[in-house]
Amino acid sequence: xxxxxxxxxxxxxxxxxxxxxxxxxxxxxxxxxxxxxxxxxxxxxxxxxxxxxxxxxxxxxxxxxxxxxxxxxxxxxxxxxxxxxxxxxxxxxxxxxxxxxxxxxxxxxxxxxxxxxxxxxxxxxxxxxxxxxxxxxxxxxxxxxxxxxxxxxxxxxxxxxxxxxxxxxxxxxxxxxxxxxxxxxxxxxxxxxxxxxxxxxxxxxxxxxxxxxxxxxxxxxxxxxxxxxxxxxxxxxxxxxxxxxxxxxxxxxxxxxxxxxxxxxxxxxxxxxxxxxxxxxxxxxxxxxxxxxxxxxxxxxxxxxxxxxxxxxxxxxxxxxxxxxxxxxxxxxxxxxxxxx
Numbered sequence: 603x604x605x606x607x608x609x610x611x612x613x614x615x616x617x618x619x620x621x622x623x624x625x626x627x628x629x630x631x632x633x634x635x636x637x638x639x640x641x642x643x644x645x646x647x648x649x650x651x652x653x654x655x656x657x658x659x660x661x662x663x664x665x666x667x668x669x670x671x672x673x674x675x676x677x678x679x680x681x682x683x684x685x686x687x688x689x690x691x692x693x694x695x696x697x698x699x700x701x702x703x704x705x706x707x708x709x710x711x712x713x714x715x716x717x718x719x720x721x722x723x724x725x726x727x728x729x730x731x732x733x734x735x736x737x738x739x740x741x742x743x744x745x746x747x748x749x750x751x752x753x754x755x756x757x758x759x760x761x762x763x764x765x766x767x768x769x770x771x772x773x774x775x776x777x778x779x780x781x782x783x784x785x786x787x788x789x790x791x792x793x794x795x796x797x798x799x800x801x802x803x804x805x806x807x808x809x810x811x812x813x814x815x816x817x818x819x820x821x822x823x824x825x826x827x828x829x830x831x832x833x834x835x836x837x838x839x840x841x842x843x844x845x846x847x848x849x850x851x852x853x854x855x856x857x858x859x860x861x862x863x864x865x866x867x868x869x870x871x872x873x874x875x876x877x878x879x880x881x882x883x884x885x886x887x888x889x890x891x892x893x894x895x896x897x898x899x900x901x902x903x904x905x906x907x908x909x910x911x912x913x914x915x916x917x918x919x920x921x922x923x924x925x926x927x928x929x930x931x932x933x934x935x936x937x938x939x940x941x942x943x
Contacts, residue, residue, distance in 0.1 A: 631932025643922035680779030724774035727784035771797025795826010
């Protein structure tokens with residue numbers, strides 16, 4: 603009987619051909635990490651609550667923790683880093699701030715401030731070192747869209763470019779800064795949830811937009827897509843669920859092969875609510891959330907749980923193989939592939 607139990611426990615990993623070991627790198631810092639930007643296999647930045655920003659220059663072995671002066675109480679939900687010196691951070695809530703550092707976090711320049719009581723910025727994406735976008739919850743039914751063309755030194759409000767109004771109760775989620783995805787020259791997707799879920803997409807840096815329905819779990823303020831990833835202009839995945847019921851998995855992950863116009867359910871979904879998802883390769887994906895981490899080795903069609911640890915965000919190096927996962931209390935782990943023997 604013991605051998606039979608072991609066989610069924612190992613079966614998912616045998617089927618996928620590989621699994622991932624999660625190795626703890628650091629923990630104990632008083633911050634809930636939700637922002638992450640992995641520049642290379644050596645350089646990565648994270649951001650979180652209580653004004654914390656973290657940086658590693660050795661692949662996560664050691665971390666330097668920074669609190670931008672004057673902003674120590676902010677919850678930095680997203681970060682975009684370009685190298686060991688330059689990074690942009692954005693907080694959730696009102697007032698909304700965008701800060702820029704070009705000296706490795708020693709000093710920070712405030713490049714945007716909004717004191718509207720309704721402002722709530724959800725996520726950020728950059729196409730290149732100069733061009734980027736931030737989106738936020740609606741003000742007077744209009745999604746807030748900010749755009750930079752000078753590397754984050756200044757931001758322009760382009761909300762008027764999106765002609766469609768958002769529905770009552772529709773908003774974004776700032777769980778990991780990954781409900782916005784930028785790709786190539788000007789392509790961007792933004793996923794919303796709550797009362798209804800939509801995919802807003804532009805192919806020209808946000809000048810014009812199209813809107814597609816996203817049939818993920820929705821209808822309540824705690825439901826919808828919490829993370830989205832695209833492999834290319836056609837193939838993508840969205841995941842989320844209900845963060846108040848994080849062990850449930852009804853209709854909480856969907857796949858698209860036409861750029862978000864239509865979505866299909868996988869054969870076997872992730873185990874619960876997920877707030878971060880990445881493509882490791884065209885076939886291998888990882889998804890994480892407060893109730894665990896899952897692996898797919900067939901392009902997202904079937905998923906198998908590899909950990910029950912609580913995390914918020916996962917990212918892969920833009921120029922290498924380093925995969926980091928982070929969550930509450932400053933915990934950061936490294937995910938390492940274990941090949942099938």
